[in-house]
Amino acid sequence: MVKNKVLLRIENLKKYFPISGGLLSRRVGAVRAVDGISFDIKKGETLGLVGESGCGKSTTGRAILQLYKPSSGNVFFENTDLTKISTEELRQFRPKMQMIFQDPYTSLNPRHSVGKIIAEPLVIQGLMSKQQRKDQVAQLLELVGMNPAFMHRYPHEFSSGQRQRIGIARAISLNPSFIVCDEPISSLDVSIQAQVINLLQDLQEQFSLTYLFIAHDLSMVKHISHRIAVMYLGKIVEFAGGNALFNNPLHPYTQSLISAVPVPDPQVERKRHRIILEGEVPSPTNPPKGCVFSTRCPLAIDTCFLAPPEYREVQPEHFVACHRVRAG
């Protein structure tokens, strides 16, 4: 159940990656991966973060967890600003915030047994005896639908879906309250994707977990998320509850994104009107002056090229950054 208590509040978060060049390796520019975004994540909800490759969605996830130090902005976790505290203090928060990675091959150490991989966070936090850890690992494996005897095996002995389960077991080993799921299913086969999504939902219910679910697959995001943020070139262009976003998308980018997703039904596909965007996403080193989407927007007018639109609430709980959308 989604309560209205805010777990995380992100305020004007920015992450620029410097580009150095020239003889003295001076700073010559910056990749504006995340360029001033604000939103909150409520306790027990799944917040979907969608966008195309390079839009800054993964950077957002990592900057929230302080895996990248944000260039500016604040991240409040249960009222503590994670950007202001020391590394030592931050370590106290680490068990509460975990991450599930996209690639189940590179995110598991091939030389460690599954038991060692899952127990590693427990070892680092130093809370348990060896036997306790072993019992805990067995329990975790069972929880993610695997045989506890597998703890003695190595990652290469498992399929990608099973590896992703191991990654999930590791993420929940410290009893976190918040998990960033960074494209957790995009490298899995369709029949396996559904298994992993169901597992994530079961765990959420059982342990009242809060997810930030990062993905480019809109239909999967729609299935799992309570609210959804759409990102484009480092900015959030639209933010709304799942139903509102899909039934009444306001931003032209969201509209074209939704229309580009194929529906697995030939009859629907034949009748559908598709908004095909011209061109491609501009470079984040040199984003457009006005609205970030102006170079591809079918509705752009003069204003759009001159000034960035304000990110505002146009309907209750429905935020959009677009000059062409009227409030009401």
Place this chain on the structure above:
Amino acid sequence: MNTQLILEVKDLVTKFYTLEGVVHAVSGVSFDLEEGETLAIVGESGSGKSVTVMSILGLIQSPPGKVEGGQAYFAGKYGRRDLLKLTPAELRNVRGGQIGFVFQDPISSLNPILTVGEQISETLVKHLGMSGEEAQKKTIELLEQVGIPDPKMRYRNYPHQFSGGMRQRVMIAIAIACNPAIIIADEATTALDVTIQAQIVDLFQRLRNVIGLAVIWITHDLGVVAGLADRVLVMYGGRVAEIALVDDLYKRPQHPYTIGLLSAITRLDARRSNRLVSIEGTPPDMLIPITHCPFAPRCPYVFERCWQEIPSLIVVGKQHLTSCFYDLDKRRPRDG
């Protein structure tokens, strides 16, 4: 209806002899392709969909791979010939000349040290015997045809100066350069973002209508297939599970695996449901030769016979074949 078959594949068998054992990648696949038709081959990783087409075109590296059986008749410029019996030189002529390809990863399929224009012209000079000047003119036309803006200038650019979507357009330009009869697109849009994927799918549909190309579209994505294919072939464990016209496959799937796949995908136009229907278990280990239906361990309709023999394709409707012992309409095992 008078339709011409341009490709007939019969009982194709391909194995890989690896250190760990024999991988039974393709075990008796048969299908055909009509002129101007788009056939989608759908399956999960390891189902043998790519190996099937690579085998037909002699692109299986040997060792470890070996095409051990079957025929693949291609009705090309020089009459109807079995591609599996051609010499490497003859095959090279077919590839690129009469059958074009578009692969998943355009960056590794393009040569990084040649300009895009040179790579397209090369095909034209080699297969059509054009002069350098003719080839350049034709190349610029082709770039324009696949929707690359400012083709004259882009002719001189290198692959790294193109984005993923633009590179895929270049690959398509190479593929259609010699007016092939068939284009094989192997996961051609998988690496692309949805808005770019929509652009490429749109381009394929336009080319099909304009040039009348036959397309074999290999993918794992049943969503893209719905809007693109005339017929769909579903593969599982190196075998054909089902073949049907696109509408029939989505409306009246006749193989439990197809049903599983269709219910496992989320739909944007669906209401939010609480649980996805998943196919339990994992795909088969292709190292182990089987004597039963490959889907039996995961099938909700499994019964005795499924464990005793391997089902072969049977006709269940107009242009609709399935390899399943269970009659899903009557909800009971089939007779005979």
